[in-house]
Amino acid sequence: MRKLLPFALLLGAAIPASAGSQERLPVIDVHMHAPSSPGRVEDFQPELHSWITMMDNLNVRLSVLSGVPDILFAWHQETGDRVIPSLLFPCENGVSFNWGRPCFEDGGDWPDIDRLREDIEAGRIRALGEMGPQYLGLSPSDEAFEPYFALAEEYDLPVFIHMGPGPPFSAYEENPFDVRSPNYRAAAGNPLLLEEVLLRHPRVRVVVLHAGWPLADEMVLMLYQHPQLYAEVGLLQWTDIFPRDEYYSFLRRLVRAGFADRILFGSDTMLEEGIDAILEADFLTDEQKAGILCKNAAELLRLGEEICR
Numbered sequence: 096m097r098k099l100l101p102f103a104l105l106l107g108a109a110i111p112a113s114a115g116s117q118e119r120l121p122v123i124d125v126h127m128h129a130p131s132s133p134g135r136v137e138d139f140q141p142e143l144h145s146w147i148t149m150m151d152n153l154n155v156r157l158s159v160l161s162g163v164p165d166i167l168f169a170w171h172q173e174t175g176d177r178v179i180p181s182l183l184f185p186c187e188n189g190v191s192f193n194w195g196r197p198c199f200e201d202g203g204d205w206p207d208i209d210r211l212r213e214d215i216e217a218g219r220i221r222a223l224g225e226m227g228p229q230y231l232g233l234s235p236s237d238e239a240f241e242p243y244f245a246l247a248e249e250y251d252l253p254v255f256i257h258m259g260p261g262p263p264f265s266a267y268e269e270n271p272f273d274v275r276s277p278n279y280r281a282a283a284g285n286p287l288l289l290e291e292v293l294l295r296h297p298r299v300r301v302v303v304l305h306a307g308w309p310l311a312d313e314m315v316l317m318l319y320q321h322p323q324l325y326a327e328v329g330l331l332q333w334t335d336i337f338p339r340d341e342y343y344s345f346l347r348r349l350v351r352a353g354f355a356d357r358i359l360f361g362s363d364t365m366l367e368e369g370i371d372a373i374l375e376a377d378f379l380t381d382e383q384k385a386g387i388l389c390k391n392a393a394e395l396l397r398l399g400e401e402i403c404r
């Protein structure tokens with residue numbers, strides 16, 4: 096399983112001789128990761144270039160790029176306005192979840208608020224997430240996140256929160272990822288746990304990454320109750336873990352409930368597989384596919400529809 100972990104797929108993915116990106120539907124990827132493994136930033140240049148080529152070939156117009164500061168800032172500098180840089184946190188024992196890249200200069204697990212404010216004002220950070228409270232067994236409404244939601248509200252930043260599936264057997268030794276997550280709790284991935292923080296900060300746009308799988312009923316109920324909430328489907332395209340029927344019946348449940356216009360595409364580094372899974376879903380109309388792949392994200396990010404033409 097290890098060699099098939101998502102980021103490895105990015106590294107090894109073949110780029111098809113493209114028929115030309117203009118023939119493909121435009122895409123906004125709201126869930127891309129800068130490398131989260133340890134290592135010198137410059138050593139990841141090949142990954143950066145293969146990702147840029149893949150964005151070109153697959154007609155990806157914009158990506159929300161999540162990472163810890165050093166590599167996030169470096170990759171943003173090289174990609175400019177094709178990327179919305181987004182800060183990944185909290186960390187655990189000073190390193191990022193799953194992969195172990197050291198996070199902050201002070202060695203802590205949480206971003207310093209004054210420093211974060213500077214980075215936001217300088218345009219180095221334009222979104223918050225992937226936030227992973229579940230990796231620490233925390234609810235997203237835990238007071239530890241309160242200063243960050245307050246900042247998101249003050250600067251009108253979208254917030255991206257991991258809810259639902261982490262690695263299989265996350266809290267056990269059997270967890271196949273480089274860094275174990277003994278504090279991971281399934282129960283902390285219930286979308287209902289967002290309710291208090293959403294009500295405290297009703298103007299903050301919040302995206303549930305992985306859509307809280309498999310809790311479709313809870314996700315539907317939260318979309319029904321909270322207009323500022325979106326669901327993103329990254330990771331669910333990974334057929335090693337999620338049988339395609341399971342992904343589709345989960346996605347269909349959200350669509351059937353009437354929320355196709357608040358479902359977002361995210362690759363979680365598996366770009367081509369993720370796009371193809373949406374394109375091949377025969378229960379989606381062409382309009383719904385275009386919405387999920389691009390227009391809904393343009394709306395969330397307040398970019399106007401131009402970017403999706």
Ligand SMILES: [Zn+2]
Binds near residue numbers: 225257258304305
């Ligand atoms: Zn995640």
